[in-house]
Amino acid sequence: MHDLRLIRDNPEAFDLGLARRGLSSMSGEILGLDARRRAALTALQEMQARRNEASKEIGKAKREGRDAQDLIAEVAALKENIQRTEEEEAGIGATLDSLLASLPNLPAADVPDGPDESGNVELRRVGEPTRSNAALEHFELGEKLGMMDFAAGAKLSGARFTVLRGKLARLERAIGQFMLDLHVDEHGYTEVMPPLMVRDEAAFGTGQLPKFAEDLFRTTTGHWLIPTAEVPLTNLVADRILDLEDLPLRMAALTPCFRSEAGAAGKDTRGMIRQHQFWKVEMVSVTGPDQSNAEHERMTQCAETVLKRLELPFRTIALCTGDMGFSATKTYDIEVWLPGQNAYREISSCSTCGDFQARRMKARCRPRGDKNTQFVHTLNGSGVAVGRCLIAVMENFQQPDGSIVVPEALRPYMGGLDRIAADA
Structure with a gap:
């Protein structure tokens, strides 16, 4: 399995290693999936934080006798979005893991180049x-x-x-x-x-x-x-x-x-x-x-x-x-x-x-x-x-x-x- 951090830091070196194996460049596809997964994780964290905050506001509104229906509707929508985003993140992660698992190890610098x-x-x-x-x-x-x-x-x-x-x-x-x-x-x-x-x-x-x-x-x-x-x-x-x-x-x-x-x-x-x-x-x-x-x-x-x-x-x-x-x-x-x-x-x-x-x-x-x-x-x-x-x-x-x-x-x-x- 390959280190995602190394691919992020030096995608050109990763693609060069694959090229020496006779494979096409893959860093673009890998980093694209990685960016989508990280964006989904960020969105999840933001929605979870807002859900927690809104839940507290609902409790406060009820204690003060105020209408909390808008907040309750917001929490319900957040719950649906969180579940959908979790499924999206899991799917992207599985695709990324499967892609990484299918790629061979990169050759050491002193390995001779050759097709067969x-x-x-x-x-x-x-x-x-x-x-x-x-x-x-x-x-x-x-x-x-x-x-x-x-x-x-x-x-x-x-x-x-x-x-x-x-x-x-x-x-x-x-x-x-x-x-x-x-x-x-x-x-x-x-x-x-x-x-x-x-x-x-x-x-x-x-x-x-x-x-x-x-x-x-x-x-x-x-x-x-x-x-x-x-x-x-x-x-x-x-x-x-x-x-x-x-x-x-x-x-x-x-x-x-x-x-x-x-x-x-x-x-x-x-x-x-x-x-x-x-x-x-x-x-x-x-x-x-x-x-x-x-x-x-x-x-x-x-x-x-x-x-x-x-x-x-x-x-x-x-x-x-x-x-x-x-x-x-x-x-x-x-x-x-x-x-x-x-x-x-x-x-x-x-x-x-x-x-x-x-x-x-x-x-x-x-x-x-x-x-x-x-x-x-x-x-x-x-x-x-x-x-x-x-x-x-x-x-x-x-x-x-x-x-x-x-x-x-x-x-x-x-x-x-x-x-x-x-x-x-």
Whole structure:
């Protein structure tokens, strides 16, 4: 959500930020609604004051035996006008709030400009990509091993669902446990096991609602299945005032995630790249306003460490203005190398949202003992997507005979197993 005061003070800067997002100017419409609402509020205050004054005059007239009919008629008219103006103000306010809620966060000054992913900027590469025309994609490897069953997933649930069996199922579990342990034990995140269903307010707070309802799954009870643990973790501070000295808060969760993949028809239809249900380790930080930039760099490094420990080649890129998510003011994507596709594919996205989500959630902080509050800053990052990490391990550690070497970092989670083969 955007700060109306900032839009009033500098509408040109607001429109420039929207323009960098590829959107048209909105300050004129916003400020027009704002002026109408404030005018209605002023009129309400004046009418309420006059009603109170006239009511006193009625009482005085009656005590003095004078005719009060004109005053009584005036109070009755004021009551009708007050009710009408209250409804008008509420309607204008709802329209203004809806408009503000539909607009994305403004990009930070150092975010590269660009219309789409073609404007993204590569920052660094780690590891040497393996290039081989003989490299198989993960679904070919999984089916040959007899441990990745897309037909069974489709029979049970439809397209974009997969059944894993045996050692591949254990490998996916091992990857999630390894990543969560790393972030908790070494990176200082607090492990959280949040609900997998949330109310409208929580989905609104992090920016999924109302604009992206079609990307979510909704239950018959009206709850939303979480598309990422960012939603419940970030909302743990909703409607709260935190002590600035207690920040940053760092939380991590390993959860299933559910996405409808609206608009993804024809994209990654084979394999596990794009699923309706998948596991992910999510990192969320809540900071003071002056801490968020450093925390963003730290969070990205935490995600990169996962891939370094697993010896997976990757690159980190800064997303341009046309490729960032709705709530982000700045985003780094980490893309892992997939030899089977001979391409880098996204495996983590780390974003700082400034106070954008905090305004929607009414999450504030203040120095201990101080009365003045300010909105916190929120950050989220994949640490990392478990299914895509499984894909990367399979493709990067595949052997000519179709077996898969288990990375050393995962072997303690696999009971010491160092290779997955069809006869294992």
